[in-house]
Amino acid sequence: MAKVQILQYPLPGADGGGEETRKDKIYISFLPVKMNPAESLFKNIESMREWQTPYSTASKENSNGENELDLVLDAGAFFNFQIPGDVKTIIQMALPSSSINDSFSHGWSSESSNPEQSIKDFLKARADGASGKTKIISNAASGALTAAGKILPTIMLTTYNSTETRKFTWNFQMIPQSREEAIVCQNIIHNFKLWSSPGSFQLDLNISPYAVIPKITTYDGADCPLGNMLKLFPCIIEDVSASYFDNGQIITYKDGMPKSILLSIQTKELIFHTRASLGNAAIPLGS
Numbered sequence: 001m002a003k004v005q006i007l008q009y010p011l012p013g014a015d016g017g018g019e020e021t022r023k024d025k026i027y028i029s030f031l032p033v034k035m036n037p038a039e040s041l042f043k044n045i046e047s048m049r050e051w052q053t054p055y056s057t058a059s060k061e062n063s064n065g066e067n068e069l070d071l072v073l074d075a076g077a078f079f080n081f082q083i084p085g086d087v088k089t090i091i092q093m094a095l096p097s098s099s100i101n102d103s104f105s106h107g108w109s110s111e112s113s114n115p116e117q118s119i120k121d122f123l124k125a126r127a128d129g130a131s132g133k134t135k136i137i138s139n140a141a142s143g144a145l146t147a148a149g150k151i152l153p154t155i156m157l158t159t160y161n162s163t164e165t166r167k168f169t170w171n172f173q174m175i176p177q178s179r180e181e182a183i184v185c186q187n188i189i190h191n192f193k194l195w196s197s198p199g200s201f202q203l204d205l206n207i208s209p210y211a212v213i214p215k216i217t218t219y220d221g222a223d224c225p226l227g228n229m230l231k232l233f234p235c236i237i238e239d240v241s242a243s244y245f246d247n248g249q250i251i252t253y254k255d256g257m258p259k260s261i262l263l264s265i266q267t268k269e270l271i272f273h274t275r276a277s278l279g280n281a282a283i284p285l286g287s
Contacts, residue, residue, distance in 0.1 A: 033081040196237035235267035
């Protein structure tokens, strides 16, 4: 069990609507994890359908008034992950107002097949390997096909190659309303940079960037339809971008903190979905 703090944006009551406004929002949380260096990514491929985001986002205040979470990571059914020792926080943010694109892309290849040529090749191979009467019949059949002038249509054969892992772009517009919330915004950006960066210049599994487990929930940490529809798998962070401009200008508070920050996080899932992982229905009919 690990004790971690939750970096929340917006802070409770900071958006002017207080508790009731927060209850109307959907939140996405990010938990940083790393693979066990000596282990495969997968523990049990057969348990893929049972994959559940293995942590809770429900928190309580500690003695210092901070939101704290007793975190138990049990990705046990499927992924070989562990919580890094230097991770003390998870990030929880209101879902961006911009659209979320859930794209399933599959790779297929097509090639043409000429049945006439295939028949000729087959008959020629038969003739080359035959002798006597059989060879005469094969040669005659091939010649008859050519003499008849029959043109058989070309057939396009399409075969499945692979499925792309999904990519998501999460755009968060942060407008801190207090010094406390400004500090939270700075720490959120800093943590995303940390998690997406290697531990040193010597690249190996022990110091590679962390993956993140995303989770979409309601205000009180409960599952919600959008989370069930997206079925997010653990991701790598491909890009972290922070724009400190507002209408082409940098506008700051007296202490130099930008009044508006656009944070863009690009994630890519570690694996792709299958029929087994998607299940029979997102929501059972009649429920």
